[in-house]
Amino acid sequence: MSEKALRLGTRRSKLAMAQSGQVAEAVRQVTGKPVELVEITTYGDTSREHLAQIGGTGVFVTALRDALLRGEVDFAVHSLKDLPTTQPEELVLAAVPVREDPRDVIVARDALKLTDLPRGARIGTGSPRRMAQLNAYAQAHALDMETVPIRGNVDTRIRYVRDGELDAVVLAAAGLNRIGRIDEVTDFLSVDTVLPAPGQGALAIECAADNADLIAALGELDDPFTRAAVTAERSLLAALEAGCSAPVGALADLPPLSAPLERGDPHADEQIVKEMRLRGVVGTTDGTRMVQLSTTGPVPHTHEQAMALGRELATEMLAQGAAGLMGERAH
Numbered sequence: 441m442s443e444k445a446l447r448l449g450t451r452r453s454k455l456a457m458a459q460s461g462q463v464a465e466a467v468r469q470v471t472g473k474p475v476e477l478v479e480i481t482t483y484g485d486t487s488r489e490h491l492a493q494i495g496g497t498g499v500f501v502t503a504l505r506d507a508l509l510r511g512e513v514d515f516a517v518h519s520l521k522d523l524p525t526t527q528p529e530e531l532v533l534a535a536v537p538v539r540e541d542p543r544d545v546i547v548a549r550d551a552l553k554l555t556d557l558p559r560g561a562r563i564g565t566g567s568p569r570r571m572a573q574l575n576a577y578a579q580a581h582a583l584d585m586e587t588v589p590i591r592g593n594v595d596t597r598i599r600y601v602r603d604g605e606l607d608a609v610v611l612a613a614a615g616l617n618r619i620g621r622i623d624e625v626t627d628f629l630s631v632d633t634v635l636p637a638p639g640q641g642a643l644a645i646e647c648a649a650d651n652a653d654l655i656a657a658l659g660e661l662d663d664p665f666t667r668a669a670v671t672a673e674r675s676l677l678a679a680l681e682a683g684c685s686a687p688v689g690a691l692a693d694l695p696p697l698s699a700p701l702e703r704g705d706p707h708a709d710e711q712i713v714k715e716m717r718l719r720g721v722v723g724t725t726d727g728t729r730m731v732q733l734s735t736t737g738p739v740p741h742t743h744e745q746a747m748a749l750g751r752e753l754a755t756e757m758l759a760q761g762a763a764g765l766m767g768e769r770a771h
Contacts, residue, residue, distance in 0.1 A: 443474065443646060444473070445473065445474040445475060445476045446461055446467065446471065446473050446474070446475045446476070446511040446514045446515065446654075447475075447476055447478050447512070447514045447515075448463065448464050448467070448475050448476065448477050448478065448513065448514070448515055448516070448517060449478050449480050449507045449508060449512070449513030449515070449516035449517075449637055450477050450478065450479060450480065450504075450516070450517055451479075451480065451481075451500060451504070452479045452480070453593055454593065454594070454595070454619055454669065455593070455594060455615050455619055456517070456519075457477065457479075458618045458620075459517060459519070459618050459643055460477055460517045461477065462618065462647070463517045463537070463643065463645060463661070464476075464477060466537070466661050467515075467657070467658065467661070468745075470658075470660040470661065471748065472564065472731065473595050478507070478513050480503050480507055480513075480514070481503065481505055481744070482702035483759070498623050499711065500518070500519070500522045500548075501518055501523055501524065501707045502683070502764065503523055504516040504518065504646075505528065505531060505646070505744045508531060508646065508648060509528075509530060509531070509648075510619075511648075514647060514648075514651070514654060515534065515645060515646060515647035515654060515658060516645070517643055517644070517645055517646075517649070518643065518644045518647050519639075519642075520536065520639035520640075520642040520643060520644040520670055520674075521616075521636075521637040521638060521639040521640045521642075522672070523639070523674075525674050525675075525677055525678035528734065529649065530648065530650075531646050531648060531649055532646065532647060532648070532657055533644055533645070533646055533661075533687065534645050534646065534647050534654070534655045534658035534662070535644075535645040535658045535659055535661040535662040536642055536643070536644060536645070536662055536663060536667040536670060537642075537643055537645070537661045537663055537666065538663040538666055538760075539614075539641045539642040539663070539666040539669070539670070540613070540614035540617055540618065540641040540642070541613040541614055541617060542613070542614065542630045542631070542636045542640045542642075542691060543608070543612075543628050543629055543630070543631060543634075543636060543639055544570060544610050544611070544612060544613065544634045544636060544639075545611055545612070545613045545616065545625040545626075545627065545629060545641075546563070546608045546610055546611075546625070546626060546627045546629065546691055547597075547598050547601055547607065547608065547609055547611060547624050547625060547626055548601065548607060548608035548626045548627065549601050549604070549607055550606070550609070551626045552607075552626055552658055553626060553729040554608075554627050554629065554633070555581070555628040557582070557583070557585060557607055557608060558607065559584040560584055560585070560586065561584070561585045561586070561607040561608065562585075562588050562605075562606045562607050562608075563585055563586070563587050563606065563607060563608045563609065563610060564587075564588045564589075564590040564597060564600050564601075564606040564608070564609040564610070565586065565587060565588075565589070565590065565609065565610040566589060566590055567610070568592050568686065568725045568759050569635075569637055569639070569687045569688060569689050569700070570587070570591075570610045570634060571587040571687070571725040571726075571727075572687040572721075572722075572723035572724060572726075572727055572730070572770060573633070573635065573721065573723065573727070573730075574587055574610070574634065574727070574734060575587055575725065575726055575727025575728075576723055576727035576728075576730050577633050577634070578727065579727055579728070579770065588606060588715050590606075590609065591682055594611060594615060594616065594619065594621065597609045597611060598611075598624065599745055600653055608626075608686045610629070610634075611625075612636070612640055612641065613625070613628065613641070614640065614641035618768060629695075629721070631691055634689065634770045635689030635690060635691050635719055635720070635732075636689060636690075636691055637688075637690075637723045638670070638673035638674050638677045638688065638689075638690040639670045639673055639674055641664055642670050645658050645661065645716070660704045665694075665739070667746075668692070668716070668739065668740045668741075668745075668746045669692035669693065669746075670692070671692075671740070671743060671746035671747060671750070672690075672691050672692040672716070672740065672746045672747070672749040672750045673690040673691065673718070673750065674717050674749025674750065675746065675747040675749070675754070676688075676690045676718065676720050676750035676751075676753050676754045676757075677690060677750075677752045678750070678754075678767070679750060679754030679755070679758075680722065680754050680757065680758065680762060680763070681763075686766050687722060687723055687724070687725055687765070687766065688720070688721070688722045688723070688766070689698045689719075689720065689721040689722075690718065690719065690720045690721075690750075690764040691718070691719050692717065692718045692719075692738070692749070693716070693717055693719075694715070694716060694717070694745075695711040695713075695715065695736070714738060714739060715736050715737065715738060716736070716737060716738070716739045716741060716749065717734055717735070717736045718734060718735050718736075718737075718749050718750065718753050719733070719734040719754050720732070720733055720754070720757055721733075722762045722765050722766060723765055724759060724765050729765055730765070731757050731760045731761060731762045731765060733756050733757055733760070734753070735749065735752055735753045735756070737749050737752075
């Protein structure tokens with residue numbers, strides 16, 4: 441192979457640069473080629489509006505995809521939860537690497553856990569999904585807390601707590617892991633309390649659909665189970681006709697493995713597992729109305745089987761009134 445560097449398109453944020461750097465190193469190893477990072481500013485990075493207002497879906501992705509289509513970069517790395525559910529024909533999802541911890545976490549003052557926060561605690565998050573589930577949890581457990589909408593990168597969000605403006609903020613475990621700040625977490629939120637965003641913790645590596653050599657090389661980084669899981673989750677999101685700023689949580693996992701993996705059991709992945717569980721939730725941001733359901737089926741071996749699992753659960757959720765809980769439905 442020639443020594444011409446592969447150009448990896450990435451957002452400029454510290455988190456995006458960290459995860460793109462990790463992918464670049466993996467791609468160097470499988471291709472033997474140098475990889476250079478090409479920093480691209482997206483609308484989601486420059487806008488100061490809340491994500492729900494600017495339409496969540498694609499605000500961090502469009503500029504990267506445009507650069508791919510123009511041939512300015514050879515491949516791009518996205519946080520999978522930011523990707524719109526419709527895939528452009530000219531681009532292909534060449535790899536979905538092994539997923540990081542999909543859970544949400546809190547960083548709270550005085551090293552507090554969620555249930556130890558004082559009465560009237562103010563918790564910051566920019567996510568309607570997190571607001572909906574935290575408010576529902578608070579109501580179910582008679583906790584007195586308020587969710588406060590915030591924007592900004594990890595540093596900005598944690599500073600709200602350090603400066604005493606907020607009692608806690610909610611972040612994704614995966615992002616903190618990737619930038620080496622997981623030790624600042626004061627509580628990992630069980631997925632039974634807050635279901636993550638569809639695809640949370642997973643990365644998407646995308647390239648042009650006509651670049652067969654690069655697709656084959658990037659495919660070495662693909663993890664079939666992670667891909668099946670996130671495909672089912674995103675199929676649920678698509679079938680609910682919801683964008684990635686809608687208050688929808690979803691997680692596909694392997695029930696016998698989930699608890700040992702959360703505990704960090706090194707032998708958890710040696711079990712043979714034949715079933716995948718998909719859980720979904722949608723609710724009003726004030727937490728007063730929720731539809732939460734799950735379904736279990738054989739571990740999907742094809743894209744279509746994973747899609748079918750998501751559509752099946754979405755159909756059940758819509759039958760229970762999920763559509764009316766999402767506000768303006770995104771198309």
